[in-house]
Amino acid sequence: MQKINKTSNSQAQVYQAQPLIKAQPLFQQVCIIGLGLIGASLAQAIKDNGLSKRLVAVDRYAPSLEAGIEQGLLDAGGLTLSEVITGSDLIVIAVPVQAVEAVFVDIKGVMNSGQLASDCIITDVCSTKGNIIAAAKAVFTTLPIGLVPAHPIAGAENSGYHARRAELFVNHSVIICKLPTTNYMSIIKLRQLWEAVGATVMAMDAEHHDSILAHTSHLPxxxxxxxxxxxxxxxxxxxxxxxxxxxxxxxxxxxxxxxxMWHDIFFANQSAIVSALDEYSVCLQTMRQLIIDKDSTALMGLLGRAQAARRHFGHMLASTPYTDISAMSASYVISPSTTVTGTIAIPGDKSISHRSIMLGSLAEGVTHVTGFLEGEDALATLQAFRDMGVTIEGPNKGRLTIHGVGMNGLKPSKTPLYMGNSGTSMRLLSGILAAQAFDSVLTGDTSLNKRPMERVAAPLRQMGAVIQSTGTSGTSPLSITGRDNVGKLLQGINYDMPVASAQIKSCLLLAGLWADGTTTVTQPEVSRDHTERMLSAFGYEVTVDGNRISVEGGGKLTGGDIAVPADISSAAFFMVAAAISKGSELTLTQVGVNPTRTGIIDILKLMNADISLSNETHVGGEPVADITIRSSNLMGIEIPESLVPLAIDEFPVLFIAASCAQGRTVLTGAKELRVKESDRIVVMAEGLQTLGIDCTVTEDGLIIEGKGIEGNGTEINNSQPIFGGGHIVSHHDHRIAMSFTVASLRASQQITIEGVETVNTSFPGFAELANQIGMAVQVDSGIDNSIDNA
Incomplete structure (x- = not known):
């Protein structure tokens, strides 16, 4: 009896979100037919959550009934339905599929005798549905109006009454098959029941259910x-x-x-299982032939796609990160520290990693990539091209081998292309997909699906693309109609960009590779030019005339070697960390210093930061250098608007630097910051104010009143705290989270940052690297390891 009490207490914690249901039972009496694992677990869940005033059961095995009554689970039990059925308004059939027809005969008998109302809700938990409906028709002729076939996708290795677990259905799916003959309220009440025991309910027609289960459960x-x-x-x-x-x-x-049980299921779902087996046999023969032919590229592509797909679809359905599910809803708890020192390597550049996948896939021949950033965003791009038939080996410690398919070798994905949280992936791929022969759909996680996409869709339409964005705000999912259904190629255009944006520029240039004629993009200010540089590296001619960039359609790309330098946007966090902290000196090795990306260095130098570059060279067409930065007396400045596009991603951490500077810092011309992963101007301002910094939000920027104190002569005066402590909400924006981590170097108290799981989108291993140079970052995954989640 003690064990039962413990289970009940555990369930009170799991289901405490449904107190309303406990106060108002959904049913007068539920009758469970069959006290195996599923039937007994559902009975326990109903009991623990107070979902029925009475609970009765029918089973051929008397000891299970006796145990249920003795342990207080059941109010009554019987070997036959007529013994207990009176007063029931829900029947749950939990017997093997081949025994269901006999159960329907018993149910019809008690209905005819007046023991059971004709509109009683009748449901089942069987893994096939077509035979359940056929059995009901055979017995009742006209299907009962309360019949709602259902299937909980849950189970365990052990079976029987004593293996029951009330939490068995928590976070599992239950499929309900709606029938045209069913009373609508029966469906509503059954949905409420399953949701109350922790399941997610979805509707599906019976034929589709049996086909899906034949592939995913019965065939394995x-x-x-x-x-x-x-x-x-x-x-x-x-x-x-x-x-x-x-x-x-x-x-x-x-x-x-x-x-x-499986003997019965295989016969019950015969047609769908045979179809799935035939399909599997064809795929098996394909793999057999690849091994006979020693077709290494094709076999590696098949294995790589299978490996990635197993992970990818889980993340896509749950909108979770690729790299670490356990980090969902994670937080940083950071104790104040004062000094950072050392020599460290920063992960590869995210922008270049994206483009290496895209152009390597479209090239002829093989492309070898080193230094690839294995972060969330770049992995989303990689998966998209795998979904379109490209064989990609890796990533393995930053190394990739891409077997290019040429300019016209992409294949349509069988599912929407999932971009996770990556705006770069979605906007650049829009340009590529707008020129393909096939239709495509681009989607992302909840955050990405709120970000504006008309800024690329509108100019692509001027080129003749057919793109449908979502809602009045012009967001994703994006539906793109291929040229086979449009009947014409894209046309080159001259496009004057209203704002400097590397993503818009790159999208149009990539679309221009297939366009008829010349595509020219004119930008109001210089923006990062990684696309232009990499196109040239792949042998595609690009014409650059000041702020005018042009490509001629109809060329080809040739595979080669791409070395991805360290990401200066990621380096920015450690550059600011060294500049604002006491007695610090930090060297960041082989960082990309593309002149369209060095706004962070230029702005910090204007603020009097002590920065020097050494070992300058070129890697894969991109300039790189070691960057050394030391403790500095920073000064507030008015940031030149010409530098804004060159540091657009680095402003969150620059706001931390400005807070530590002497005097006021004014940023204008940065409206683009308001449509990033979050409104970075507002979110940073809220966080700074939480930590005690005076700042004012403007329409296109921020004014920050720095709290730094002037040093005496060459003395560096950055030892006193600038920030207080507090709780920061990052809005799941990776750059917000990392920026406030840097603030801890000048904080007087502990800082907690909520929602840091997205740091892996651009900087996997950030917390570990921060601790390596002297910071004190503790990652709280938000998971209580003392709870058995099996």
Missing amino acids: HLLAFNLVEQLASHDDNLDMFRYAAGGFRDFSRIAASDPK
Whole structure:
């Protein structure tokens, strides 16, 4: 009895979000037919959550009924339906699929005798639906108006009444099959029941359900049984099983399931399973032939796509990060520190990593990439091209091998292309996809789907593209119609950009590679030119005349070697960290110093920062250098608007530098900051004010009253705290989170930053590197490891 009480207490914690349901039961009496794992677990969940005034059960195994009554789970139990059914307004059928028709016969009998109302809700938990509906028609002729076929996608290795777990359905899906004959309120009440026990409910027609389950559940079980039988039939079967590796044990685990149950399922869903098996046989023959032919590229592409797809679709459906699910809803807890020192390497440049995937995929031949940034955003781009048929080996410690398919070799993705949180991926890919022969859909996570996409869609339409954005705000998902359905090529245009934006410029230049004629983009200010440089590196001619950049359509790209330098946007956090802290000297090795990206260096120098460059060279067509920065007496400045496009991503951390400077810093001409992952002007201002900094938000910038004190002569006076402590909400913006981490170097108290899981979008390993140079960053994943989440 003690164990039952413990389970009940545990469930009170899990389900405390549904107190309303506990106060108002959904049903007068629920009858569970079959007290196996699923039936008994649902009974326990109903009991723990107070979803029914009474709970009764029918089972052929009397000891299960006796245990249920003795332990207080059931109010009554019987070997036949007529013993307990009176007063029931919900029946849950939890028996093997082949036994369901006999249960329907019993239900019809108690309806005819007047023990059960004809509109009672009747549902099931079976993994096939077509045969359930057929059985009901065979028994009732006209389907009962309360019949709602359902299937919880949940289970466990152990079975039977004593294996029950009330939390079995938490965070699992339940499929409800709506029938035209069903009373609508029956569907509503059943949905409420499943949601109350923690499940996510979705609607699906019965035929589609059986097809999906045939592929995702029934086929894997069939293959597992068959593989074990194959090995057991060998003459040396003892050695086969003795030396079986972990992969075999993992795959064949499901062959330990109940043979009678699966025998019944395979016959019940015969048509869909045979179809899935035929499809699998074709795919297996394809792989067999690739091995016979020793077609390394094609086999590597197939294996790579399969490996990535297993992870990708889970992240896409849940809108979670690629690199670390455990970091969701994570926070930084940072204790004040004063000094940073050392020599460190910064991860690869995100902008160049994106473009290496895109152009390498479109090139003829093989492209080898080193220094690739294995962050969320770049991985989204990589996955998109895998989805379009490109074979990509890696990433492995920053190394990729891309087997280019040429300018016209991309294939349509079978699903929407998921960009995660990457605006760069979505905007640049829009230009590429607008010129393809096939239709495409681009989507992202909740944050990305709020960001403006008309800024690329509108000029692409001027080139003849057919693009549909979403809603009145012109956001994603984006639907792009291919030229095969439009009937014409894109046309080159002359486009005057209203704002300097490397993403818009790159989108149009990439579309121009397929356009008829010349595409010319004129920008009001210089913006980063990685696309132009990399196109040239791949052998595509680009004409640059001041702020006018042009490409002629119809050329080709040739694969080669791309070395990705360290990302100056990521280096910016450590540059500011060294400048504002006491007695610090930090060297960042081989950082990209493309002149269209060095606004952070120029602005810090104007603020009197002590920065020097050494070991200057070129890597893959991009200039790189070691950057050394030391403690500095920073001065407030009016930031020249000409430098704004060259430092647009670095302003959050520059706001930290301005807070530590002597005097006022004024930023104007930075309206672009308001449509990033967050409104970075407002969010940074809120955080600065939380930490005690006076600042004023303007329409296109920010005014910050620095709290730095003038040094005496050459003395560096940056030892006193500038910031207080407090709780910062990053709005899941990676640059906001990292910027306020830097602020801890001049804080008097602990700073907690909420929502740092997105740091992996641009800077995996940021916290570890910060601690390596002397900071004190603790990552709180938000997961209570004391709770068994199995």
